[in-house]
Amino acid sequence: MKYAISAVVLAALLAGCAQQPAKEAAIEDRTAPARTVEPAAVQPLVQTQGLAGSDASGTALAGSPVAPPKNAPGPLGQRVIYFDYDSAAIRNEYRPVLEAHAGFLKANARAKVNLEGHADERGSPDYNIALGQRRADSVRKAMQLLGAADERMEAVSFGEEKPAVQGHDEAAWSKNRRVEIRYDGEN
Amino acid sequence: MVIRIVARCIVLCLALLAVPAGASMTIEIVGGGANRIPIAVVPFEAPAGALNPAEVIGADLQRSGLFRLIDSQDVRPLPSEPQQVSFPVWRGRGSDALVIGQVIAQAGNRYEVRFRLFDVVKGQQLLGMSYTVPAQNLRLVAHKIADAVYEKLTGEPGVFSTxxxxxxxxxxxxxxxxxxxxxxxxxxxxxxxxxxxxxxxxxxxxxxxxxxxxxxxxxxxxxxxxxxxxxxxxxxxxxxxxxxxxxxxxxxxxxxxxxxxxxxxxxxxxxxxxxxxxxxxxxxxxxxxxxxxxxxxxxxxxxxxxxxxxxxxxxxxxxxxxxxxxxxxxxxxxxxxxxxxxxxxxxxxxxxxxxxxxxxxxxxxxxxxxxxxxxxxxxxxxxxxxxxxxxxxxxxxxxxxxxxxxxxxxxxxxxxxxxxxxxxx
The missing domain is CATH 2.120.10.30 (TolB, C-terminal domain)
Structure with a gap:
């Protein structure tokens, strides 16, 4: 029953009226040392600390991460949602995908997802971060309405920085406007 | 001929040394201002092996699109001090401005760089300055001189040293x-x-x-x-x-x-x-x-x-x-x-x-x-x-x-x- 009501709300979301009042998010301010960036000085007056070598961050040991296999049959094996130009509206065809992943999160209390929004390369890189973020937030809100716990989803954006397909035409762009569903612990 | 090739190799090698991060950047000028100021930047009197600031100054000014470089190769003797400048020579070449200078080696791998900027038409000095710097800052001094020349002749600060x-x-x-x-x-x-x-x-x-x-x-x-x-x-x-x-x-x-x-x-x-x-x-x-x-x-x-x-x-x-x-x-x-x-x-x-x-x-x-x-x-x-x-x-x-x-x-x-x-x- 509750599910049915959610489905109605989701339908409204899918239709594009995605302006949900935002929820207060927990502030996450980890100060773990960097893993991969190696700063260096313009003028080598001062020795730069080798952050690359001083890796003390590591990953959590609380059991192995929980994720459905990437080749799972059906919509659970589908991890990418594509979008129209300058749009964050979730097309109807992706509803089974969101239902499957929301269902997995509900059934597995330790599972966490990162929803990674992307944009095509056209226009401003910073504005494209915001566009990718809106897509990721749109997926997060839809999955929340389908019963997934908000605190186990993080919506982030890569903007135009990580295209799935190289190329400078609509064929490439349409594959790059996307949200990728990535479970914690996956590459 | 051989000497010229060797000289070119040395210039190339120096250019490579100056770019520690790898491949260097290529700059292509694809448009220029309508009224470019004709200027001669005479090779500085400098010790062999030291960077000649005139090359950097000339390249900076030309790249700005506001200057046109006047060739000084065959002028003899090349002036490096004010009393050596013959203004009619530079007027004859159509130059409105002239830059001359010297690089003088000092103790501790340091150099003194002197330059003067002249208004060729009036036969007057517009600027004259001296800098003393470690060898690795010769290039920066050249950019600073280009900034000073640019500012004196255009009225706006130069940005070649940025x-x-x-x-x-x-x-x-x-x-x-x-x-x-x-x-x-x-x-x-x-x-x-x-x-x-x-x-x-x-x-x-x-x-x-x-x-x-x-x-x-x-x-x-x-x-x-x-x-x-x-x-x-x-x-x-x-x-x-x-x-x-x-x-x-x-x-x-x-x-x-x-x-x-x-x-x-x-x-x-x-x-x-x-x-x-x-x-x-x-x-x-x-x-x-x-x-x-x-x-x-x-x-x-x-x-x-x-x-x-x-x-x-x-x-x-x-x-x-x-x-x-x-x-x-x-x-x-x-x-x-x-x-x-x-x-x-x-x-x-x-x-x-x-x-x-x-x-x-x-x-x-x-x-x-x-x-x-x-x-x-x-x-x-x-x-x-x-x-x-x-x-x-x-x-x-x-x-x-x-x-x-x-x-x-x-x-x-x-x-x-x-x-x-x-x-x-």
């Missing part, structure tokens, strides 16, 4: 580099297999704020370019992007998605919680302070399409500035605060435009197709931006009058340029 920051993507790796504005002395200050973007200079030129994806999400860092030390200044839930410095260097405007999708916040670098500037119905991003610190310019799609707005930093109503076309983004303010550069979409092309903020008049400056990330030179005369030619990402500059254009390229994709403020050292 730096730029940009992101170089090569071999699947992202490098945040800082280089002299002529592409020399490029140094990688951060390298990552994940994207780096949005470098922004602190007003004193000592630090860069930028965005790194090393945690599989955008996080804003501030890094000191001299000692390489850095810290995360915005690492909140969701995305952290688009840093911009306040003119006093004490605050950053950033875009966070922790409360709602892409909103602008102010962060005090001394500490404290981020302060949300507005509650926008749309997405807000690309904050940029006015040079007087009173306004924050930004991009928002609150009106249905991305347009540029501004809002008083101390609070108040936002005001829309762009109306022409459905895509106007990436505001950048000139140092005098009177002109705004931005990105404008027209017929599917992304072009750099400028708006006179007093009159509201705007004009497109570029004729490339895929422009991004405009940034003003600290003298306000040029705009540096990223563009793409074929499949190659490169940097380009255009003068605010649209006359002088250059392209800067190197192997790999160049993106996200930011022009540093004037150096004091």
């Amino acid at each position: 730096r730029i920051a940009y992101v170089l993507k090569r071999g699947g790796r992202f490098e945040l580099q800082v280089a002299d504005v002529d592409g020399h002395n490029a140094v990688t200050i951060a390298a990552s297999p994940e994207p780096l973007m949005s470098p922004a200079w602190s007003p004193d030129g000592s630090r860069l704020a930028y965005v790194s994806f090393e945690d599989k999400k955008p996080v804003v860092y501030v890094q000191n370019i001299f000692d390489g030390k850095r810290r995360a200044v915005a690492r909140f839930r969701g995305s952290n992007s688009a840093p911009a410095w306040s003119p006093d260097g004490r605050r950053l405007a950033v875009v966070l998605s922790k409360d709602a999708s892409s909103q602008i916040y102010l962060i005090d670098l001394e500490g404290g919680a981020p302060q949300r500037l507005m509650a926008s119905s749309g997405l807000d991003t690309e904050p940029a302070f006015s040079p007087d610190g009173r306004w924050l310019y930004f991009t928002s799609d609150r009106g249905g399409s991305p347009q540029i707005y501004r809002v008083p930093v101390e609070g108040g109503a936002a005001q829309r500035l762009t109306f022409e076309g459905g895509y106007n983004v990436s505001p950048a303010l000139a140092p005098d605060g009177r002109t705004m550069a931005y990105l404008h979409r027209r017929d599917g092309r992304f072009l750099v435009a400028v708006m006179d903020l007093t009159s509201g008049q705007s004009r497109v400056l570029t004729d490339t197709d895929h422009d991004e990330s405009p940034s003003f030179a600290p003298n306000g005369r040029m705009i540096l931006y990223a563009t793409r030619v074929g499949n190659q990402g490169m940097l380009a500059t255009v003068s605010v009058d649209g006359q002088v254009k250059q392209r800067l390229s190197q192997s790999g994709d160049l993106r996200e340029p930011a022009w540093a403020p004037l150096r004091s050292q």
Whole structure:
């Protein structure tokens, strides 16, 4: 029953009226040392600390991460949602995908997802971060309405920085406007 | 003949040595000013093996598009001191101005560099200066001399001794580099297999704020370019992007998605919680302070399409500035605060435009197709931006009058340029 009501709300979301009042998010301010960036000085007056070598961050040991296999049959094996130009509206065809992943999160209390929004390369890189973020937030809100716990989803954006397909035409762009569903612990 | 080839090899080798970060940048001038000042820059009297400042000075002035170099090769004897200058010779060659100088070796691998600038028509000295520097700063002194000559003859500060920051993507790796504005002395200050973007200079030129994806999400860092030390200044839930410095260097405007999708916040670098500037119905991003610190310019799609707005930093109503076309983004303010550069979409092309903020008049400056990330030179005369030619990402500059254009390229994709403020050292 509750599910049915959610489905109605989701339908409204899918239709594009995605302006949900935002929820207060927990502030996450980890100060773990960097893993991969190696700063260096313009003028080598001062020795730069080798952050690359001083890796003390590591990953959590609380059991192995929980994720459905990437080749799972059906919509659970589908991890990418594509979008129209300058749009964050979730097309109807992706509803089974969101239902499957929301269902997995509900059934597995330790599972966490990162929803990674992307944009095509056209226009401003910073504005494209915001566009990718809106897509990721749109997926997060839809999955929340389908019963997934908000605190186990993080919506982030890569903007135009990580295209799935190289190329400078609509064929490439349409594959790059996307949200990728990535479970914690996956590459 | 053999000697000439050897000499050329030495010059090449020196050029390679000067670029520790690898392949050097190529600068191509694709347009010049209409009225270029004819100037002769005579090779300085210099010890063999030392960089001759005249080469750097001449290249700087020529690249600005405002000067035309007069050949001095066959003038004998080449003057290096005032009493050796014969003005009729230089008038006869059509030169309006003349630069001469000397490099004198001193103890401890230091050099004294002297130069004089003459008005050839009047036969008068306009400038004369002496600098004493360690050997590795000869190139910087040459840029400083070019700055002084430029300022004396055009009335505006030169920017040849300034730096730029940009992101170089090569071999699947992202490098945040800082280089002299002529592409020399490029140094990688951060390298990552994940994207780096949005470098922004602190007003004193000592630090860069930028965005790194090393945690599989955008996080804003501030890094000191001299000692390489850095810290995360915005690492909140969701995305952290688009840093911009306040003119006093004490605050950053950033875009966070922790409360709602892409909103602008102010962060005090001394500490404290981020302060949300507005509650926008749309997405807000690309904050940029006015040079007087009173306004924050930004991009928002609150009106249905991305347009540029501004809002008083101390609070108040936002005001829309762009109306022409459905895509106007990436505001950048000139140092005098009177002109705004931005990105404008027209017929599917992304072009750099400028708006006179007093009159509201705007004009497109570029004729490339895929422009991004405009940034003003600290003298306000040029705009540096990223563009793409074929499949190659490169940097380009255009003068605010649209006359002088250059392209800067190197192997790999160049993106996200930011022009540093004037150096004091």
